[in-house]
Amino acid sequence: MNFLLDFLANPENWSGPYGIPQRVLEHLEFSGLALLLAALIALPVGMLVGYTGRGAVIAVVSANAARALPTLGLVVLVVLLFGVGTTAPVLIPLVALAVPPILVNTYEGVRGADADLQDAAVGMGMTGPQVLFRVCVPVAMPLILLGMRTAAVQVVATATVAAFVGLGGLGRFIIDGLQTRDFSSTVGGAVLVAVLALAVQGAFVAAQRLLVSPGVRGQVG
Amino acid sequence: MAEEPLIRWDWIGRNADRIGGLLVDNVVMGLAPVAIGLVVALPVGLACARWRRLYQPTVGIINVIYSLPSLAVFVLLLNVFILATMPIVVVPLTFYALAVLIPAVVDGLGSVPDPVRQAATAMGFRPLRRLIQVELPIAVPVVIAGLRVATVSSISLVSVGALVGKGGLGHLFIDGWQRQFPTPIIVGIVLIVALAVLADGVLILAQRLLTPWARARRTA
Numbered sequence: 001m002n003f004l005l006d007f008l009a010n011p012e013n014w015s016g017p018y019g020i021p022q023r024v025l026e027h028l029e030f031s032g033l034a035l036l037l038a039a040l041i042a043l044p045v046g047m048l049v050g051y052t053g054r055g056a057v058i059a060v061v062s063a064n065a066a067r068a069l070p071t072l073g074l075v076v077l078v079v080l081l082f083g084v085g086t087t088a089p090v091l092i093p094l095v096a097l098a099v100p101p102i103l104v105n106t107y108e109g110v111r112g113a114d115a116d117l118q119d120a121a122v123g124m125g126m127t128g129p130q131v132l133f134r135v136c137v138p139v140a141m142p143l144i145l146l147g148m149r150t151a152a153v154q155v156v157a158t159a160t161v162a163a164f165v166g167l168g169g170l171g172r173f174i175i176d177g178l179q180t181r182d183f184s185s186t187v188g189g190a191v192l193v194a195v196l197a198l199a200v201q202g203a204f205v206a207a208q209r210l211l212v213s214p215g216v217r218g219q220v221g
Numbered sequence: 222m223a224e225e226p227l228i229r230w231d232w233i234g235r236n237a238d239r240i241g242g243l244l245v246d247n248v249v250m251g252l253a254p255v256a257i258g259l260v261v262a263l264p265v266g267l268a269c270a271r272w273r274r275l276y277q278p279t280v281g282i283i284n285v286i287y288s289l290p291s292l293a294v295f296v297l298l299l300n301v302f303i304l305a306t307m308p309i310v311v312v313p314l315t316f317y318a319l320a321v322l323i324p325a326v327v328d329g330l331g332s333v334p335d336p337v338r339q340a341a342t343a344m345g346f347r348p349l350r351r352l353i354q355v356e357l358p359i360a361v362p363v364v365i366a367g368l369r370v371a372t373v374s375s376i377s378l379v380s381v382g383a384l385v386g387k388g389g390l391g392h393l394f395i396d397g398w399q400r401q402f403p404t405p406i407i408v409g410i411v412l413i414v415a416l417a418v419l420a421d422g423v424l425i426l427a428q429r430l431l432t433p434w435a436r437a438r439r440t441a
Contacts, residue, residue, distance in 0.1 A: 003300070067373045068417030070380040072391055073410040076398045080406065157290030161381060165398065174296055178384065183300060190293030197288040 007173075007188025018172075020192065026168035027196065031155045034091050038098030038151060043144070046106025050140070051132045059107060063100040071097055072161045079165040090162045097158055098151035105147025109140025141212045149204035156197045160189075170196065229404045236405075240393070244412060247389025250310050251376035251416070257311075258318030258371060265319075266326025267352075276327060287320035289313075291378055295385045310382035317378065318371040325367025329360030358431070365428045372424065373417045380413060 007013060013020050049059045074093035082089045113136040121135045137144070163171030173189025176182070233240070269276040294313040302309055333356045341355045380391025388395075393409035396402075429436065 064369070064373065064421065065414070065418060067370065068377050068414045068421075070377045070391065070394070070410060070413045072380050072383070073394045073406055073413065076394045077403060077406045077410065080398065080401060080403055153288040157288065157293075160290055160292045161384070164384060171292070174292060175384070178296070186296050187300065190290070190296045193290045193293045194288075197290055198285065201284065201288045 003184040003187040004191055006184040010184075013188070023168060023170050023172060024192070024196065027156070027159055027170045027193075030090060030094065030162065030167075030169065031152070031159045031200075034094035034155050034159075035098055035148070035152050037091065038095045038102055038155075039148065041095070042099045042102035042147075043106055046103045046144075047110050047132060047137065050107040050110030051128075051136060053111070056107065056111075060104060063103050066096055066100045069093070069096055071158045072164070075161055075165055090159075090165070090167055094155050094159060094162075098155050101150040101154070102144070102147045105143045105150075106140065109143030110136045112143075113139045138213050139216055141216060142208065145204060145208045145211060149201060149208075152200050152204060153197050156200050157193065160193050227403055228407055232404045233408060240390075240408065240412070243390050243392055244416070246307075246387075247376065247379050247391075247413065248416065250307055250314070250379045250382070250387075250389055252372070252420070253307075253311050254314035254318045254375050255322075255368065255372045257315045258322050259368065261315075262319055262322035262326050266323050266330065269323065269327050270330040280324060283316075283320045283323060286316045291317070291381050292384060295382055299385050307387060309385060310379055310387055314375050314378055318375055321367050321371040321374075322364075325364050326360070329363035329367075330356055332363050333359045361431045362428060362435070365424055365431075369421055369424050372420045376417045376420060377413055380409065 016022070045059065049055050071093045074096065075090055078089040078092050110132070117135055117139065118131055121131045126134065159169055160171030160174055162169055163175040170189050170193045173185045173192065177184070177186030177189060265279065269279055291313055295309055298309045298312060337355065337359065338351070341351045346355065379389045380394060382388030383391030383395050390409045390413050393405035397404065397406035397409070
């Protein structure tokens with residue numbers, strides 16, 4: 001606990017390019033970018049596979065295999081091969097981390113949409129895409145958001161390892177602290193990342209209230 | 222880097238002993254949390270399925286634990302244990318496994334159709350025997366689905382422990398980075414993915430053996 005107080009009470013940690021606010025911004029920047037890219041890949045693929053049922057086995061198996069990829073190894077390898085300088089290299093492993101939960105949940109949610117509901121929608125004259133976007137996706141929304149939440153929390157938590165190869169973000173406090181035996185920095189960084197991950201989790205719970213239709217919410221509970 | 226080949230095969234041969242040792246470490250530290258997690262998740266999951274009111278708070282606590290970054294928890298435990306030993310990695314990974322396994326046990330028991338439960342009761346099954354002989358076998362597919370996710374992520378997360386000094390194959394990543402030498406990194410990634418895929422395959426096989434009726438239905 002004393003370590004944490006030392007860290008937070010130190011004014012040097014609160015300003016400039018190496019201060020906490022700047023590190024939080026960096027952290028959120030590449031976490032957010034990775035999540036956005038992952039959603040752009042996983043949402044359409046998950047919806048398409050869930051709605052048509054085609055390629056389901058391949059999608060689920062490769063999503064599961066992607067979970068096995070060690071992020072630290074990928075970060076180190078990508079940066080070693082392509083060089084540091086930009087944040088682009090570190091995005092690849094983070095996107096690989098975020099795609100599986102979003103893809104699998106979107107797929108399961110859309111596939112699990114009640115067949116009777118879909119029949120009713122077709123009976124009302126909806127076209128295929130209309131059934132998908134106005135019936136299946138809203139019904140799948142709680143699961144899709146759960147997948148996004150899992151992905152977001154994992155990305156924020158894992159983005160710390162980017163600091164090992166010299167990138168910014170909150171991982172810097174942890175890695176630098178480990179290397180200089182400055183435990184107040186290490187512990188402070190660890191606590192900040194945990195708080196940030198919890199905040200992201202909370203933001204998604206709030207988003208769920210806004211984005212899930214009241215009818216579906218009553219059903220799912 | 223241009224004259225340097227991506228993989229130097231002779232390095233692998235010369236370091237086979239060390240790689241083997243790290244591989245064993247990785248297996249132990251990756252599987253122990255899942256095994257402990259399953260032993261804990263079964264009673265907790267049963268309790269949550271029996272008393273539904275326990276479930277929401279339990280899931281809440283576990284979700285909070287799940288969102289704690291592994292590196293952060295390793296570091297905090299490093300302060301508690303002082304030395305980098307296996308518990309630093311195994312303890313947090315056990316909690317991550319629990320976060321996946323407890324909901325899996327609860328959902329698995331929830332997947333038992335009510336008529337089946339009633340039929341078992343009508344046939345004279347007492348609650349304990351009904352649980353062991355009817356409900357748990359039916360819950361197997363959902364529980365194993367959870368075990369697969371937990372096992373694969375656990376094996377892969379062990380490597381982050383290398384940053385605090387105990388990380389199985391993850392040490393190869395640190396090695397490769399410090400010497401700017403890609404071979405160990407590639408070897409590490411390939412072995413971790415291979416381990417995870419192997420463990421996943423074993424679990425799929427276990428599911429087939431434990432649920433023979435699923436196959437019978439498919440061929441019928």
